[in-house]
Amino acid sequence: SATKLREHFPQPLKKDLKSRAEFISRSLKEIHLCVIDELFEHDIALKILAEVKELHSSGIFQDGLLSGGKTASEDEEKFTEKKIRGDKITWLEGNEIHVPSIVKLIELVDSLVISCGELPDGLNGYFVEGRSKAMVACYPGNGTGYKRHVDNPDGDGRCLTVIYYLNQGWGEDVGGKLKIYRPDDSNNIHVEPVLNRLLLFWSDGRNPHEVLPAYFTRYAITIWYFDAEQRRRAKQLHKFETMRDLDVEFALSDVEAKRKE
Ligand SMILES: Cn1c(O)c(C(=O)NCC(=O)O)c(=O)c2ccccc21
Numbered sequence: 516s517a518t519k520l521r522e523h524f525p526q527p528l529k530k531d532l533k534s535r536a537e538f539i540s541r542s543l544k545e546i547h548l549c550v551i552d553e554l555f556e557h558d559i560a561l562k563i564l565a566e567v568k569e570l571h572s573s574g575i576f577q578d579g580l581l582s583g584g585k586t587a588s589e590d591e592e593k594f595t596e597k598k599i600r601g602d603k604i605t606w607l608e609g610n611e612i613h614v615p616s617i618v619k620l621i622e623l624v625d626s627l628v629i630s631c632g633e634l635p636d637g638l639n640g641y642f643v644e645g646r647s648k649a650m651v652a653c654y655p656g657n658g659t660g661y662k663r664h665v666d667n668p669d670g671d672g673r674c675l676t677v678i679y680y681l682n683q684g685w686g687e688d689v690g691g692k693l694k695i696y697r698p699d700d701s702n703n704i705h706v707e708p709v710l711n712r713l714l715l716f717w718s719d720g721r722n723p724h725e726v727l728p729a730y731f732t733r734y735a736i737t738i739w740y741f742d743a744e745q746r747r748r749a750k751q752l753h754k755f756e757t758m759r760d761l762d763v764e765f766a767l768s769d770v771e772a773k774r775k776e
Pocket residue numbers: 602603604652653661666678692693708724725726735
């Protein structure tokens with residue numbers, strides 16, 4: 516579990532960008548993933564959670580996927596037995612004024628990824644210039660999860676997945692861990708989706724993963740970062756995502772300019 520990981524990689528004591536970037540880069544290089552706890556001061560984490568709950572109660576989350584991770588056309592649904600609905604999502608660009616704390620999260624994650632990119636071979640040879648929208652996800656807690664998958668199995672341009680978890684008071688009994696598979700099944704990794712935890716992992720086949728059945732309202736915010744060269748190739752080959760929202764790319768350059776001012 517992620518606690519075991521902490522023994523493997525003691526969390527950086529200093530919270531400045533450079534120390535965290537060095538920690539992230541080393542962890543990604545050695546175990547293909549990285550867990551950072553207490554990303555924000557506790558009160559900021561609670562503000563982010565409050566904004567996500569506000570989005571949820573506003574009804575903006577698109578209807579959940581049918582269990583098994585596929586959408587159903589209306590008529591199909593009429594004939595098949597009522598399937599239980601799973602994860603619901605909504606997308607943010609990272610400049611919205613109604614969710615200022617979520618925007619702060621997106622800006623910090625952008626800055627961490629930029630700082631990693633500034634380290635020698637900091638991102639394992641990837642060159643990140645852009646990212647996706649931020650996907651805010653909610654699992655309704657009816658035992659649905661997300662079946663085993665690889666985020667980017669076929670070179671669609673995404674090289675790094677970053678997930679921020681928002682589940683206060685999470686305990687083993689409510690499930691919903693993220694299980695990340697390893698070639699030798701005996702050392703699969705289970706990440707507890709606890710409030711204020713940041714998880715980063717390579718989006719390709721190195722990290723098959725699944726969300727185990729969740730019995731609580733499970734919130735997370737995911738951002739994907741694009742490798743410039745892979746993304747260019749994918750566009751050339753018209754490898755667009757099934758979800759249009761994943762096709763939108765935001766340049767990190769303006770984040771950097773803002774950070775430096
Ligand atoms: C809702 N949700 C997901 O939760 C994950 C995923 O892997 N989540 C891991 C996690 O939340 O720990 C996804 O990868 C995903 C991909 C497309 C659409 C929705 C998606």
